[in-house]
Structures are given as C-alpha cells and as structure tokens.
Amino acid sequence: MWDFIASTQFPETGEYLERLIPDTLDESITFAGSIEFKFRTHTDERGFVFPIPGLRTNKRTTYKIECKEELPFKSGDEIRFGKNDRRKYTITKIEFKVDKRNEEEYIFKSQSWPGFAEDSVKIKILYVE
Numbered sequence: 788m789w790d791f792i793a794s795t796q797f798p799e800t801g802e803y804l805e806r807l808i809p810d811t812l813d814e815s816i817t818f819a820g821s822i823e824f825k826f827r828t829h830t831d832e833r834g835f836v837f838p839i840p841g842l843r844t845n846k847r848t849t850y851k852i853e854c855k856e857e858l859p860f861k862s863g864d865e866i867r868f869g870k871n872d873r874r875k876y877t878i879t880k881i882e883f884k885v886d887k888r889n890e891e892e893y894i895f896k897s898q899s900w901p902g903f904a905e906d907s908v909k910i911k912i913l914y915v916e
C-alpha cells in the first residue's frame with residue numbers, strides 16, 4: 788500500500804539484501820533477493836547531514852540512513868543504492884529513535900494506543916559501511 792506521508796518524509800529508495808546463514812559449514816553465506824525500501828539521510832544533533840553513500844565523496848567510512856520500514860534489518864545484511872553493486876554497504880549497527888519531526892504523532896499514538904506507539908513511530912537508524 789502506498790503511503791503519501793512516508794513517501795515525502797523518506798524520499799530516497801534503496802535495496803535491502805538479507806544475509807542468509809547456511810545450515811552447514813560446507814555451504815557459503817548467501818543473500819536473499821533485494822527488497823526496495825524508502826529512507827532519508829540522517830541528521831545528527833549538531834545538524835550534520837550524513838550523505839547518501841556513493842553520491843558524494845566524504846572522508847567518513849560509516850554512513851547513517853533513517854527509515855520506518857518493517858523489514859527485518861540486522862547486522863551483516865546489505866543495503867544497495869541505485870541498483871549498483873559498487874554502492875553496496877553492510878549494516879553494522881541499528882538504533883531506534885523518535886524523531887523530532889514525528890514527536891506529535893508519537894504523543895498522539897501514546898495517548899490513544901499505548902502499546903502501539905513504540906513500534907509505529909520509531910525511526911530506525913541504520914549504520915552502513
């Protein structure tokens with residue numbers, strides 16, 4: 788289902804590739820097919836905007852992006868940008884936050900549906916290298 792608010796707040800598109808762990812040691816690690824998801828660049832407390840990996844040269848080796856997707860992101864999975872394998876990054880860490888842009892939504896859902904607000908309003912911050 789298409790969500791207008793999510794499409795405007797998370798305007799960029801990336802691909803999620805889940806790492807599949809083999810059943811035996813003889814098999815190699817593989818990745819599932821890609822799933823597109825919407826994201827936006829991360830802005831830290833000081834106002835620094837982390838660039839989208841591969842679009843701009845930067846001395847940083849770790850990038851951060853934000854999304855609200857319900858995908859099972861975990862360390863070791865990969866994110867690909869622009870359907871380009873040279874712009875593929877590995878997820879190293881995942882954090883959650885309530886963004887200032889979503890505080891009103893969080894307060895409303897906390898008051899109206901106490902157990903529902905935590906999962907529906909939190910933003911995932913993906914650290915990729």
